[in-house]
Amino acid sequence: MQTKARLLLELPFPEERVFRYQAMQDILHHLVNNPTEWFTQKELAGMTGADISSVSRAVDLIEKLGVLEIKEGVPTRIRISQDHLEREDPLFSVPQEEFRAPLQAFLDELESEIGEADEIAELLGVVLFGSVARGTADRSSDIDLLLVVDGDLTLARRLGTKTARELEDRKFEGERYEFEVLVETPDSALSHGDQLRELFRDGIVLKRTDGLKQVRDGLFFEEQEHEEEGS
Numbered sequence: 001m002q003t004k005a006r007l008l009l010e011l012p013f014p015e016e017r018v019f020r021y022q023a024m025q026d027i028l029h030h031l032v033n034n035p036t037e038w039f040t041q042k043e044l045a046g047m048t049g050a051d052i053s054s055v056s057r058a059v060d061l062i063e064k065l066g067v068l069e070i071k072e073g074v075p076t077r078i079r080i081s082q083d084h085l086e087r088e089d090p091l092f093s094v095p096q097e098e099f100r101a102p103l104q105a106f107l108d109e110l111e112s113e114i115g116e117a118d119e120i121a122e123l124l125g126v127v128l129f130g131s132v133a134r135g136t137a138d139r140s141s142d143i144d145l146l147l148v149v150d151g152d153l154t155l156a157r158r159l160g161t162k163t164a165r166e167l168e169d170r171k172f173e174g175e176r177y178e179f180e181v182l183v184e185t186p187d188s189a190l191s192h193g194d195q196l197r198e199l200f201r202d203g204i205v206l207k208r209t210d211g212l213k214q215v216r217d218g219l220f221f222e223e224q225e226h227e228e229e230g231s
Contacts, residue, residue, distance in 0.1 A: 021054065021057065021058050021061070022050075023048060023050035023054040023055055023057070023058040024058035024061055024062060026048040026049075026050065027044050027048055027050075027055065027058050027059065027062065028062060028080075030044065030047055030048065031068075031078070031079060031080040032080055032085065034079075035079065035080050035082055035085055036079070036091075036097075036100045036101040036104055037079060037101070038071060038077040038078065038079045038173075039077060039078060039079065040075040040076070040077055040078075041055045041056055041059060041075070041076070041078075042075065044059075044078075059078060066081070066084070067080060067081050067084040068080065068081060069081050069082075082097060090204060090205060090206050090207075090208075091103060091104055091107075091206060093204050094128065094132065094133070094204060095133075095134075095135030096132065096135055096137055098172075098173065098175070099132050099137065099143060099177070101172045101173070102143065102167060102170075102172050102177040103128065103143065103206065105167055105170070105172070106143075106145070106163060106164070106167055106179065107126060107206060107207065109163045109166065109167065110123065110126075110147070110159070110160065110163045111123060113159045113162070113163055114149070114156070114159060117151070117152075117155060117156075117159065119151050119152035119155050120149050120150070120151030120152055120155060120156055120159075121150040121151045122149070122150045122151070122209070122211065123147065123148075123149055123207065124148040124149060124150055124186070124209050124211035124212045124215070125146075125147075125148045125205065125207050125208055125209055125211065125212025125215070126145060126146070126147055126148075126205070126206040126207040127145070127146040127148075127199060127200065127203040127204070127205050127206065127212075128143070128144065128145055128203055128204045128205075128206055129144050129145075129146060129199045129202060129203035129204075130142070130143075130144035130180075131144075132144065133202060133203050133204045134202065139175065142178045142179060142180040143177055143178065143179045143180070144179075144180045144182070145160075145179060145180070145181050145182065145206075146182045146183075146184065146196070146199055146203070147160050147181060147182070147183045147184070148183075148184050148185070148186065148189060148211070148212055148215055149183065149184075149185060150185065150186070150211060151185070153183065153184070153185050153188060156183045156185075157181075157183040160181040160183045161181060163179075163181075164178075164179035164180075164181050167179065184196070186211065186214065186215050186218070189215050189218075189219065190215075190218055190219065193219055196219055197219050197220060200216050200219065200220075
């Protein structure tokens, strides 16, 4: 998933050769569009089509710009510094950085699963809630997600659970994460008004469509009606 991004650089540049090499531009493009992932120079060479020496020279120059995070080891791995990145991607609203990669993986896997399911017309929205959304999570915390779908609710719940269980077996930077997934349709969501209104108030919307907006508006309109009837 790619969204518009802005890389923040400081002037003056430390090297005259900055942006002279095509490999440097290609590597920056790839790192910016995959901001939560770590790459070796060999992987970057394969992705950009540049040779290792060109990648090594480009990485050295990018490092001098101060926009890389480097994880020493064998081999050394790099990624873009998220402190220098501005994106429209709502994933960057998640306060604790370590949860962003597993969340991105969940969104990608879920979109793929739903795209192959004829009984589900569309994933209308995904809302992160709970301690991860508040920025108070620890390693024992679940990643709590609300999915709103247009289609077969039973199948959607099964796909949400399947995606969660598969990702719980995957490591992200050596850590495993657990997911708790709540799945609703627009109609079923309105029957859980009190619970979901609180979730929408405090949560972070990771995927937004007009359909999700209608669900949210319906929940809060219902609350307003109840308040007016009680007054």
